Amino acid sequence: MAYLERTPDADVAYRGQSLGTRKPAEAQPSLCSFGAKTAQYRPHEVVYYEGDPADRIFEVARGTIMLFKLLPDGRRQVVEVLRAGDIFGLPNGSEQDCTAETLTDAKVNALDMHQVESSPAIQRQLTRCLVAQMQSLHEHAVLLGRKSATERVASFLMHLVPDRGTNVCVGPVDEANDSRQVKLHMTRQEIADYLGLTIETVSRVISDMKRRGLINVERNDEIRLNRVCAVCQLTGRH
Amino acid sequence: MAYLERTPDADVAYRGQSLGTRKPAEAQPSLCSFGAKTAQYRPHEVVYYEGDPADRIFEVARGTIMLFKLLPDGRRQVVEVLRAGDIFGLPNGSEQDCTAETLTDAKVNALDMHQVESSPAIQRQLTRCLVAQMQSLHEHAVLLGRKSATERVASFLMHLVPDRGTNVCVGPVDEANDSRQVKLHMTRQEIADYLGLTIETVSRVISDMKRRGLINVERNDEIRLNRVCAVCQLTGRH
DNA sequence: CGGAAGGTTGAGGAACCTCAAGCATGGTGG
DNA sequence: CCACCATGCTTGAGGTTCCTCAACCTTCCG
Known part of the structure; x- marks a missing residue:
């Protein structure tokens, strides 16, 4: 499992290779500047499993991470591939709906949900990220369906x-x-x-x-x- | 085209028939209470087209609305089916990525984006909606892919x-x-x-x-x- | 050298699509 | 009131795409 550390830095700033329709983010503030904890991962490590409690949000600081869902008979669908600047692990109040696994070496910032709720700045950034990722999901639906x-x-x-x-x-x-x-x-x-x-x-x-x-x-x-x-x-x- | 009116009411409060994995919303505040404009639509009316400028957010107050994308050769993918309480038309700063069309008679609340950005209460509600809809999209990706x-x-x-x-x-x-x-x-x-x-x-x-x-x-x-x-x-x- | 993991290739089959025809329902006009 | 048409849905025959299963190849590493 990855170790946790507290760092003020961020590799996030520029999202050069964007998977999906998103534009490169223009120097976004990282969650780190809001007191997020940082964790390091090796390739093919699980950040959390589907069903785990969802009480924090995560931000990819470096590397690539995939979210996937499994059907009971083992069929798997990778639903998102995330890169630096992307947000994941969003709590709907209860459980994670996907498993999150690293594809590469990765650095992840984690922030408690109540911290997010209390900061309008984080909220705004969060909304921007969600909207961008939502559009990626829309385009991926076209790919999968048609x-x-x-x-x-x-x-x-x-x-x-x-x-x-x-x-x-x-x-x-x-x-x-x-x-x-x-x-x-x-x-x-x-x-x-x-x-x-x-x-x-x-x-x-x-x-x-x-x-x-x-x-x-x-x-x-x-x-x-x-x-x-x-x-x-x-x-x-x- | 639909007519615009300013109303303080909302049919939104309870989302009984939820399409997707979302839980019924517990008495959410409607955008109306934040000064949104309301528009009425008949079935199969277009709220906006893919490519239209995206400067407002919309909320389904009543009825059912679908978002779809077209490929140049005419193939179509309906990417979301939305019901009362759902949010759509999210601006990434530029253009709508989908066309929004009503399936039934519908009532839609519209709110300027800068109004949203200035209100933490709206932001929080927006985040909740986005997360819920994101999970629906994840599940739909499994459906389409597997x-x-x-x-x-x-x-x-x-x-x-x-x-x-x-x-x-x-x-x-x-x-x-x-x-x-x-x-x-x-x-x-x-x-x-x-x-x-x-x-x-x-x-x-x-x-x-x-x-x-x-x-x-x-x-x-x-x-x-x-x-x-x-x-x-x-x-x-x- | 041998094994493991990941990738490629081929043959055959299943699932879904395409094209075409026909059916059901509802509305309009004579 | 009924013929007529438009729209939406169903059904069948045949074809294509992609999947399944199996064998084999390549690379890497001990």
Whole structure:
């Protein structure tokens, strides 16, 4: 389990690789400045389980964290993938509705709920975060409900490209070299559970994109998009 | 378009038929008490379109409203179905990410965003609503990503039964008569777009449940669950 | 070198979609 | 009052996509 420490610092400030439609946050105040406790985690550690008491809110200070839900027969759905600046573990007064697990090394700030309620500044920041994450969930619902396997994987990859995962297609930044490498931070199984597919389907789609020259698989969790714009064309938003 | 009026009243107070995992709200203050403007709508009127400027928040005072997103080729995903007490139209500073359309006659309270920011009381209520709706979205992601057609329709029906749509199965309220009628307020097409299916699949699943004696279709948008518990068994949560 | 973990590939099948036709209900006008 | 139409729903046949199961490959590490 992770250890707790009290620190005033924050790696949060800039959210460069935003997963979802969110804009990079402009120098938000971290929860740390409000007296949050900080905890460090290794990859694939559980921050809390579904059903645990929900009395604090958490903020990702560094690293990547996923929230998932399980069905009794073992089917899993990863419902959110969170990065620095994102909020999670929201109390509805009772229990956590998801399990939170780290994907990478991570640093997490935790704050008591009554502290949140008493500070309008935290409240405002919290609202901003929630609204942004809500929009990500909306877009993910479209992906899960209406997109093909190829479109899902393409959308997933595009969300890993800073400023290119949004609805608006900005076109290639540099006409000559529209290539870009991204780090997945997730296994094929985790990606499959995030995209509502099986591990085999994810693997097949990636192999297919590789065969078509759209991407190169540098390492298992590192992919080069040879022409970002071409991948963007496959997301279903065109 | 709907007409605007200024009223101090609220039908909001009690959220009996909660769609999603939310608990019925205990006598929440309505936005009306904070000077919100109220608008009335007929069924299938658009409150705002995706892309409209987002500078106010809305609260469902009465009726049912859906939020949906469209892909360029016309595929549609209904991402939320909202009932009295729910909040929508959340500004991330720029544009609406969904289209909001009424399913029934509806009354909507609208409040300027800067009013919200200046009132801690509204902020707290807003947070509560957002957290509850977020959990609904999480559960819906599981439905869209991991459930079969039958499980989706069964889950949808169960959410229309007050206090039986949650994760916890409370069992039959009355052993002898575990029957219950629900009003859908949605066409087959809207249900299909909500559940990530086609209209034909929704129709087939309903016909199948009818054939198995689980439900009776009293009218197109009114269904009797003959044994609520039996339908609950089909949701995938058992 | 051997094992473990993660990933890929293939064959076959199930679930859901597509396309097309037909049915039920409600409203309108002759 | 009934023919007519529009809308929404149902049903069937056939096809596609994705899943399941199984085998095999790759990388890493002791």
